[in-house]
Amino acid sequence: SAVISQKPSRDICQRGTSLTIQCQVDSQVTMMFWYRQQPGQSLTLIATANQGSEATYESGFVIDKFPISRPNLTFSTLTVSNMSPEDSSIYLCSVGLPGRETQYFGPGTRLLVL
Amino acid sequence: GENVEQHPSTLSVQEGDSAVIKCTYSDSASNYFPWYKQELGKGPQLIIDIRSNVGEKKDQRIAVTLNKTAKHFSLHITETQPEDSAVYFCAASNGAAGNKLTFGGGTRVLVKP
Numbered sequence: 001s002a003v004i005s006q007k008p009s010r011d012i013c014q015r016g017t018s019l020t021i022q023c024q025v026d027s028q029v030t031m032m033f034w035y036r037q038q039p040g041q042s043l044t045l046i047a048t049a050n051q052g053s054e055a056t057y058e059s060g061f062v063i064d065k066f067p068i069s070r071p072n073l074t075f076s077t078l079t080v081s082n083m084s085p086e087d088s089s090i091y092l093c094s095v096g097l098p099g100r101e102t103q104y105f106g107p108g109t110r111l112l113v114l
Numbered sequence: 115g116e117n118v119e120q121h122p123s124t125l126s127v128q129e130g131d132s133a134v135i136k137c138t139y140s141d142s143a144s145n146y147f148p149w150y151k152q153e154l155g156k157g158p159q160l161i162i163d164i165r166s167n168v169g170e171k172k173d174q175r176i177a178v179t180l181n182k183t184a185k186h187f188s189l190h191i192t193e194t195q196p197e198d199s200a201v202y203f204c205a206a207s208n209g210a211a212g213n214k215l216t217f218g219g220g221t222r223v224l225v226k227p
Contacts, residue, residue, distance in 0.1 A: 001160075004157075031212075031213060033214070033215075041219075041220075042203060042217045042218065042219050042220050043158070043203065043215075043217045044217075045214055045215065045216075048212060048214065056212075058214075092157055092158070094215075096213055101146040101148075101163075101165075101207060101209055101213050102148065102160060102163060103148070103160075103213070103215060104160065105150070105157040105158045105159070106157050107156060107157045108156070108157045
């Protein structure tokens with residue numbers, strides 16, 4: 001498996017502001033993903049973070065709202081831009097190890113937008 | 115795209131009894147089916163997975179079965195304990211489509227002492 005950390009673990013933000021969430025892995029991984037989990041709901045994939053190139057977004061998610069960076073094989077960031085209360089969710093990163101389908105999740109970032 | 119349905123949404127069992135959660139998927143190309151356990155305030159933790167070339171897999175008190183023809187798979191927890199109380203998610207992915215996971219809606223399991 002892999003040890004995954006996320007920063008911050010939680011935050012309370014004002015509407016209209018932006019928050020950048022960091023995901024750090026203790027080993028090089030091939031795949032990194034970002035998910036959103038709205039209160040009491042399941043997980044929805046936002047995008048695949050591609051190392052050295054633009055992220056691949058799922059239907060309903062756009063780069064202007066959720067810009068993603070992945071400068072190397074162990075680190076990625078997700079920014080939630082121009083936040084509204086509807087963005088209040090848990091944001092989770094997950095990683096896939098080389099040659100394996102298995103994904104491991106970080107602890108999540110709990111975001112509350114007022 | 116893939117659609118995963120999960121039932122029941124809540125499940126209450128007496129300690130020591132068995133719990134069964136069922137999922138169906140729509141995309142016949144899906145070939146990997148993990149199960150995650152999420153405790154309050156934590157990220158999902160992989161507890162067991164199964165690939166499409168296997169019909170059943172067991173790990174101590176946890177087992178998963180897969181019926182490719184019917185496109186459904188199930189999680190079985192035997193001899194449940196209070197620490198099994200959590201939300202459980204099934205998921206499906208297709209390696210040829212980038213291993214993106216599609217999750218079921220989740221099952222909240224409560225094990226009563």
